[in-house]
Amino acid sequence: MQFRKLKLTGFKSFVEPAELRIEPGLTGVVGPNGCGKSNLLEAIRWVMGENSPKSLRSGGMEDVIFAGTERRPPRDFAEVVLQAVDSEGEELDVTRRIERGAGSAYRVNGRDVRAKDVALTFADAATGAHSPALVSQGKIAQVIAAKPTERRMMLEEAAGIAGLHVRRKDAESKLRQTEANLARLEDLMAGLD
């Protein structure tokens, strides 16, 4: 999957709509302290489903919405659109939007989808909110010092099999539910005899 464009509105310090082209290859973001470099990376993680306050440097979900400054009022919503092209050349438009008091919602190519669908789409394409391809400040040292289990997770993500783990968990929980239903059915049938 290749990321092509990132559009932000009301996300953290990006109060005005901003659009950035993402060219093929390695992309670096440079700029003075506090200009929003990390916010950009967080926007990419967020649109791919990130919710962790630590990864987003936030206290709550709504902290990603522009909080206002002395001169500008806060915004009511934040929206991030990530345009990408998948391995078959199909265009993929993923949108995440959060409104104050209303939570966040996702759309893929204009269609409402669940957070899980978005996470699986990116996991299958060997990327996602925790992809090692997104390198934030201090991350290089972290990769070098990673434990073998953490390295394995990075390799699995790079190989595009991270989505399989999610599916396996889903399948296991469905299996348990079905077994419970079957046991109940057998009890009921025994009662009819």
Ligand code: ATP
């Ligand atoms: P550094 O190089 O110092 O790490 P940076 O370029 O990575 O900085 P960021 O950390 O991305 O900068 O941006 C920080 C700025 O974003 C701060 O000025 C902070 O006030 C602003 N900011 C973060 N969240 C919000 C929000 N919800 N509303 C408004 N501004 C925000």
